[in-house]
Amino acid sequence: MVLRSISIEDFRNHASTALEFDRGLTVVSGDNGEGKTNLLEAIGWVATLASFRGATTDTMINVASDSAVIRVMIEVGGREQTIEAQLNRRGRNRILVNKQPLRKTRDLLGTIRVTVFSPDDLSLVKGGPGERRRFLDETLSSLHLRHHADRADLDRVLRQRNTVLKQAAGRRGGDIDATLDVWDTKMVQVAERIATDREHLVECLSPVVEEVYRSLVEDSTRVQMNYRRSWTGELTAVLAEVRDEDIKRRVTTVGPHRDDLEIVLNGFASRTHASQGEQRTIALALRLASQRVITTTIGDEPIVLLDDVFSELDEQRTRALMDQLPAVQTILTTATGSIPEGVLSSLHYRVSNGLVEPDEAGRSA
Amino acid sequence: MASADCSAERKRYVYEAPVQDLIDELGKMPGIGPKSAQRIAFHLLKLPAQDALKLSHAIARAKELVRFCSRCFNVSAHDVCHLCADSRRDDGVLCVVEEPRDVVAIEKTQEFRGRYHVLQGCLNPIEGIGPEQLRVSELLARLEPENVTEVILSTNPNIEGEATAMYLGRLLRPLGITVTRIASGLPVGGDLEYADELTLGRALEHRRALD
Ligand SMILES: [Zn+2]
Secondary structure, eight states, rough: OEEEEEEEEEEETEEEEEEOOOOEEEEEEEOOOOSHHHHHHHHHHHHHHOTTOOOHHHHBBBBSSSSEEEEEEEETTTTTEEEEEEESSSSEEEEETTTESSSHHHHGSSSSSSEEOOOGGHHHHHSHHHHHHHHHHHHHHHHHHHHHHHHHOOOOOOOHHHHHHHHHHOOOOOOHHHHHHHHHHHHHHHHHHHHHHOOOOOHHHHHHHHHHHHHHHHHHOOEEEEOOOOOOOHHHHHHTTTHHHHHTSOOSSSSSGEEEEEEEETTEHHHSSSSSSHHHHHHHHHHHHHHHHHHHHHHHHHEEEEEOOOGSSSSHHHHHHHHHOSSEEEEEEEOTTTTOTTTOOSEEEEEEEEEEEEETTOOOO | OOHHHHHHHHHHHOOOOOHHHHHHHTSSSSTHHHHHHHHHHHHHHHSSSHHHHHHHHHHHHHHOEEEEETTTTEESSSSSSSSHOOOSSOEEEEEEEEHHHHHHHHHHHHHSEEEEEEEOOOGGGGTTOOOOTTEEEEHHHTTTTTTEEEEEEOOOSSSSHHHHHHHHHHHGGGGGGGEEOOOOOTTTOOGOOOOSSHHHHHHTTOOOHHH
């Protein structure tokens, strides 16, 4: 699958922007804050129905407008397909594929796949467990459409369950226990599946992460990953055990929303014991490994979106990253004048103040 | 910054009291946001006086004449609705639904000849709806006098509907009543390849032996 073109309207600081793409590498350069990351965010949105920066729909729509439009043309198996997404401040977002409206927006998932690399990836290693769970869930959603629905179901069940816990106001009673029993059963059904799916993914990612890490640093560092559940044994029994605690604290204290992914470097926890440089390399290895696993499983390479990653990497790692990316299509953004030497681009654009124009002079040899 | 100031100003601006009242009342309707409420309000204001009166009359008349059936809690023009009053229907089987519109949907199938019970909602703590807000005790009170032997739980196949069905199932089963849940699966007359993944996945999960 190849992205042929994109046009966006009233998306962040882009009033109206249109770009064409080709196979290979496209470079979008511009100063910080001019709107180059916004372009990648728009491409990411039609792939995942979410912002890779975790932004809400409201913040992505230009303040002067009530809706934003993202239109992309992709080529799948030699055929062209148009996708139009309308993001609305009020009411539901709308998706049209080849001008036909989709009944459910989630039916779009899986049409376009992307892997995003961004300087924020450092938080995959350094940040809280939520960042790592999001990484696993995003990868899983690319692999199985069902996972996206499972995640949405879990969030919904947790919201309902936590509301009952608050309504209990610290006390247990007939109706509270009877309704909690029901929400517990609903939670267990989806929670077991999410945790098992994540465990399988970690098992299959772990050796790939180690291999990629070693080739990035050119040594034989040991990298292991373990999925840490927040409970042991049957979740139904555990939820019953912690019910008093949950009612007291008014939140659900165990479940996949409290799990973590442990990354161990030469026997030490990377979150606390690795250097910043090692942490950056792990983050990169996680993204590359996810890209590789998706490619092998799906048989079609995701589009690689590199958001300003070179500013954070030394020359050796930059070169190693570009070598590791056999991607059919890569779109990268970079601050003015910092395109690494030896990076061959087929197209080059410059962004300034939400306006994009071809940059002939910036094309590197 | 300029546009942020602008929206703050817009919020401070209030319509003439009668107009704002109309917008506020419309905005309380399910699925109607502030913007739609405004649009409907101004549409109503543009209507010829007699058309607007016709609408307000229809609302007042419906409120006056329509109530909930004292047995099944479906909408009814009488104390007992025409479905509960129909002596040809089977008393032993009770179909439990969330809303009156679900009764209409099931009636259209012409597949069901038992009685109904309308819960008037589903378990939804976020919206403040627990078992006490639903017609659950009224359901339990019907079982013995009406000699109910089977209850078909026909709440929606979403999280809240499933939770409601599970809750009711746990209440009813110890009473020695056969409890069933409507199946969810593939649309009849469609092709497998066009079914969405979740529906198809679910249909596979709940597959049955071929008779
Ligand atoms: Zn009735």
